[in-house]
Amino acid sequence: MSKKIALFTTEIVTYLKETGKVSFSAPSNIALVKYWGKHGVQLPQNASLSFTLSNCKTLTSISYSKKKETTADFDFQFLFEGNPKPSFEPKINTFFERIYEYCPFLKDFSFVIDSQNTFPHSSGIASSASGMAAMAQCLVAIEKALGSTLSEEQLTQKASFLARLGSGSACRSLEGPVTVWGAHESIEGSSDQYAVKVPFEIHETFQNYQDTVLLVDKGEKQVSSTVGHNLMHGHPFANERFQQANDNLKELTEVMQAGNMERFIHIVESEALTLHAMMMTSSPYFILMKPETLEVINHIWEFRREHNIPVCFTLDAGANVHILYPESVKEPVLSFIDKKLARYCQNKQYICDVVGTGIQQL
Ligand code: PMV
Numbered sequence: 001m002s003k004k005i006a007l008f009t010t011e012i013v014t015y016l017k018e019t020g021k022v023s024f025s026a027p028s029n030i031a032l033v034k035y036w037g038k039h040g041v042q043l044p045q046n047a048s049l050s051f052t053l054s055n056c057k058t059l060t061s062i063s064y065s066k067k068k069e070t071t072a073d074f075d076f077q078f079l080f081e082g083n084p085k086p087s088f089e090p091k092i093n094t095f096f097e098r099i100y101e102y103c104p105f106l107k108d109f110s111f112v113i114d115s116q117n118t119f120p121h122s123s124g125i126a127s128s129a130s131g132m133a134a135m136a137q138c139l140v141a142i143e144k145a146l147g148s149t150l151s152e153e154q155l156t157q158k159a160s161f162l163a164r165l166g167s168g169s170a171c172r173s174l175e176g177p178v179t180v181w182g183a184h185e186s187i188e189g190s191s192d193q194y195a196v197k198v199p200f201e202i203h204e205t206f207q208n209y210q211d212t213v214l215l216v217d218k219g220e221k222q223v224s225s226t227v228g229h230n231l232m233h234g235h236p237f238a239n240e241r242f243q244q245a246n247d248n249l250k251e252l253t254e255v256m257q258a259g260n261m262e263r264f265i266h267i268v269e270s271e272a273l274t275l276h277a278m279m280m281t282s283s284p285y286f287i288l289m290k291p292e293t294l295e296v297i298n299h300i301w302e303f304r305r306e307h308n309i310p311v312c313f314t315l316d317a318g319a320n321v322h323i324l325y326p327e328s329v330k331e332p333v334l335s336f337i338d339k340k341l342a343r344y345c346q347n348k349q350y351i352c353d354v355v356g357t358g359i360q361q362l
Contacts, residue, residue: 008102008150008158015066015105015146022141023061023362026133027053028125029172030211030314030322032268033249034275035181037232037242041098042168043192045232046245047184049252050169051324052176053211054356056119058127060134061362063112064142076111095132095166102162103139105146113138119351125213125320132166133159133173137359159359160194168229171195175358178202178256186250203259208327208354212337215349216292217319223279223286225317231282241278245271265312268324272314279317290319292344297321299340309333327354
């Protein structure tokens with residue numbers, strides 16, 4: 001265990017409270033440099049960088065009360081939008097088992113976890129990043145209320161660290177507007193264990209950046225990201241890909257400080273297509289894009305060429321398209337989306353989001 005990780009382990013001798021409740025929201029995030037491939041316990045093969053979003057978020061409350069006696073099991077109930085959702089409990093149990101060594105109070109208390117998302121059910125938008133980030137932040141807030149010995153800075157890092165153990169990319173959702181996960185020479189303080197806010201001023205062009213998510217396919221993914229990550233073991237292009245991601249991250253940080261839109265678009269779109277190229281060249285190979293995904297991409301390229309408007313796309317591990325553009329061109333881009341792209345979305349649905357700052361206490 002490294003020194004940093006040991007730092008996150010606190011033994012609270014006397015709890016300052018026996019009951020209480022904490023509530024936080026956490027947003028989703030969209031990677032510009034992708035994490036695809038992991039090792040050990042949720043450790044990334046390369047550094048990744050993302051925009052933290054605002055509107056697509058999970059709101060979570062956790063009530064806690066001290067057990068009369070400590071038991072060997074975790075005692076919690078999970079409610080989704082106010083109703084019990086036992087189907088989700090095994091996932092939380094696995095998460096608790098994984099983080100127990102860092103949160104020993106988990107077996108001394110009973111919990112009621114109440115969660116809801118701001119985005120529609122089964123929209124194809126993964127709720128794991130926002131959900132795990134909100135839950136991790138609530139647990140850290142409980143630890144603080146109980147008498148944690150960690151500093152504020154360590155608690156912030158710990159929330160991201162715990163979120164990572166729940167779902168890798170979730171660790172990038174605690175802070176914003178831009179975070180990096182994975183040790184990287186050009187990001188001071190970066191770590192494989194948790195994400196950090198980028199330590200520089202972002203050019204004004206990239207502030208309030210818009211992300212319109214086209215819901216091309218709302219169904220369940222055919223291949224989960226867990227399976228996809230694992231297929232990077234022994235992948236013929238793995239090492240080149242991890243090196244490329246680290247190089248792209250270095251250049252992107254320079255580009256985002258300088259406001260170089262042309263290179264920004266090039267790196268972001270190349271990252272999205274490379275992610276899907278990795279899927280198509282895995283063994284077994286698979287394709288998560290749909291015909292509509294390609295239609296949308298071609299329309300974006302045509303629109304950008306014809307109107308000279310700096311709009312680009314990225315993809316996560318699915319068919320949906322994230323359209324990224326500066327706030328200054330919001331009007332023409334939204335009109336283009338409405339007229340030309342909405343037809344490729346299921347039920348013509350898309351979600352307008354914007355870059356944000358991370359968790360909020362409710
Ligand atoms: O956090 P996971 O295991 O769901 O993986 C996320 C992978 C991508 O969304 C495709 C890329 C990323 O960096 O978010």
